[in-house]
Amino acid sequence: MKSWFKSIENDPENTTYLLSKVLKELTFDKDGLIPVISQDYQTKEVLMFAWMNRTSLEETLKTSRMCYWSRSRKSYWRKGESSGHWQTLKAMSTDCDGDVLLALVDQKGAACHTERRSCFYLKFKEDKIKIISE
Amino acid sequence: MKSWFKSIENDPENTTYLLSKVLKELTFDKDGLIPVISQDYQTKEVLMFAWMNRTSLEETLKTSRMCYWSRSRKSYWRKGESSGHWQTLKAMSTDCDGDVLLALVDQKGAACHTERRSCFYLKFKEDKIKIISE
Numbered sequence: 001m002k003s004w005f006k007s008i009e010n011d012p013e014n015t016t017y018l019l020s021k022v023l024k025e026l027t028f029d030k031d032g033l034i035p036v037i038s039q040d041y042q043t044k045e046v047l048m049f050a051w052m053n054r055t056s057l058e059e060t061l062k063t064s065r066m067c068y069w070s071r072s073r074k075s076y077w078r079k080g081e082s083s084g085h086w087q088t089l090k091a092m093s094t095d096c097d098g099d100v101l102l103a104l105v106d107q108k109g110a111a112c113h114t115e116r117r118s119c120f121y122l123k124f125k126e127d128k129i130k131i132i133s134e
Numbered sequence: 135m136k137s138w139f140k141s142i143e144n145d146p147e148n149t150t151y152l153l154s155k156v157l158k159e160l161t162f163d164k165d166g167l168i169p170v171i172s173q174d175y176q177t178k179e180v181l182m183f184a185w186m187n188r189t190s191l192e193e194t195l196k197t198s199r200m201c202y203w204s205r206s207r208k209s210y211w212r213k214g215e216s217s218g219h220w221q222t223l224k225a226m227s228t229d230c231d232g233d234v235l236l237a238l239v240d241q242k243g244a245a246c247h248t249e250r251r252s253c254f255y256l257k258f259k260e261d262k263i264k265i266i267s268e
Contacts, residue, residue, distance in 0.1 A: 008265075009248045010248070011265055012265070013265055013266065013267060014264060014265060014266070015264070015265045016259070016262040016263065016264045016265075017262065017263045017264075018261065018262060018263075019258065019260070019261045019262055019263055020261070022256070022263045035169060035183065037171050037180060037183065039178075039180060043178070044173075044177070044178030044179070045178070046171060046173060046180070046236055048229070049169065049171065049229060049234040061258070091257065091258070092257075092258040093254040093255070093256055093257045093258060094254070094256045094258075094263075095182070095183060095246075095253035095254050095255075095256070096246050096247065096248055096250075096253045096255070096256075097253075098256070100183040102180055102254045112229075112230050113230065114143045114144070114230055116230075119229035119230045119231075120227040120228070120229050120236045121227070121229075121230070122156070122227055122228045122229070122230075122232070123225065123226075123227045124153065124195070124225070124226040124227060124228075125150070126153070127152065127153045127154070128150040128151065128152060128153055129150065129151045129152075129153055129156045129228075130148060130149070130150045130151075131142075131145055131146070131147055131148060131149045131150075132147065132148070133147060
């Protein structure tokens with residue numbers, strides 16, 4: 001764990017830090033990426049899991065529109081740009097060791113490219129997996 | 135995206151597949167790991183984010199006790215073994231491209247090593263980050 005996050009972990013509730021400092025301390029992997037969990041800000045349903053680089057994170061915070069980094073296309077992925085299924089950022093947090101982001105979003109339409117609301121439609125049921133979109 | 139997941143994505147609701155098949159098709163990264171999002175099965179709060187390898191996933195499914203792979207300690211991490219903060223698996227799913235797992239868990243006590251319920255206590259607030267455990 002990065003020592004800076006370790007150094008603040010016992011600080012009391014409501015302590016604040018400069019965002020610019022925290023952005024410097026976040027862990028981006030060797031490809032310059034950090035994982036992002038996107039959750040519906042109202043229902044709390046986990047909608048999708050993707051990646052950002054530093055620039056897409058900064059754009060997301062500036063515009064409040066989710067901008068990921070597509071590892072397959074190796075390009076910025078402004079969610080909704082082609083599908084119209086925009087994600088508006090409502091809140092963001094990072095975890096105790098600053099190596100993952102959690103975004104609460106207002107999702108227009110489907111988060112999943114299959115047109116399902118959430119990408120997590122493959123449910124484990126004993127010795128089977130079942131498509132359940134809810 | 136792995137072609138097998140692509141091949142089933144238009145299948146209708148409630149289609150089932152053998153778990154053994156799906157486990158073979160999941161994407162584990164070059165270190166043999168797959169990311170895992172753990173969410174409180176009742177409140178839907180995202181509690182933590184960690185990693186599993188194939189063996190820890192199989193153990194988790196068999197025992198219904200969450201068993202991760204600790205990247206820092208390079209060892210199995212049976213959540214709660216040292217802290218008593220066990221996570222019982224209530225439901226699991228994977229996403230449209232089979233490269234991440236979502237676990238709904240019954241969390242005893244704190245998920246975070248800081249004794250906070252969730253690891254995601256560092257909330258972005260404009261140009262600041264604030265400790266808010268909720």
